[in-house]
Amino acid sequence: MILNQKHFSNFLILLMFIFISCKGAEKATVDNNLEEVEYLIKYEKTPCFGDCPVFSLLVDSNGDIFYHAKRNLDKTGEFTASLTFEELELLKELIKNSEFEEMAKRYPKDREIPADLPASAITFFTEKEEKRILNYGYGAPSGLLRLEEFLERIRVSKSWK
Numbered sequence: 618m619i620l621n622q623k624h625f626s627n628f629l630i631l632l633m634f635i636f637i638s639c640k641g642a643e644k645a646t647v648d649n650n651l652e653e654v655e656y657l658i659k660y661e662k663t664p665c666f667g668d669c670p671v672f673s674l675l676v677d678s679n680g681d682i683f684y685h686a687k688r689n690l691d692k693t694g695e696f697t698a699s700l701t702f703e704e705l706e707l708l709k710e711l712i713k714n715s716e717f718e719e720m721a722k723r724y725p726k727d728r729e730i731p732a733d734l735p736a737s738a739i740t741f742f743t744e745k746e747e748k749r750i751l752n753y754g755y756g757a758p759s760g761l762l763r764l765e766e767f768l769e770r771i772r773v774s775k776s777w778k
Contacts, residue, residue, distance in 0.1 A: 696777035715760030
């Protein structure tokens with residue numbers, strides 16, 4: 618009986634190890650070319666005290682887009698769409714050229730921000746971290762602004778399902 622219990626315990630430990638290893642493998646890694654990453658980027662608009670649109674837009678490595686329209690938009694809810702191959706390649710190029718690794722966590726860096734000022738937030742995903750950058754409308758680097766413009770054009774032009 619003890620021998621069977623010992624084997625059973627070892628079997629459970631082995632199964633747990635395999636499960637944990639497989640779970641870790643699900644998270645794809647990012648190489649310098651952004652070719653294997655689970656999620657590429659997340660674009661959000663934060664709330665204000667008024668009628669500011671509030672949403673999040675998450676793009677994965679296959680070009681699938683997950684849009685959560687939260688409030689102050691024509692339609693609210695959760696929607697999906699896909700980037701074309703060309704749009705996906707352009708997005709990857711914009712991310713690579715943005716130099717997000719060097720960016721501050723918020724813009725403007727050195728000014729007080731009014732409590733009700735909405736922000737654009739972009740989260741970059743790498744194998745080591747997620748880096749979220751808030752832009753309150755001034756002082757942001759051009760690479761961040763180009764990404765925001767591109768993602769906003771995607772948000773308003775797609776047919777959401």
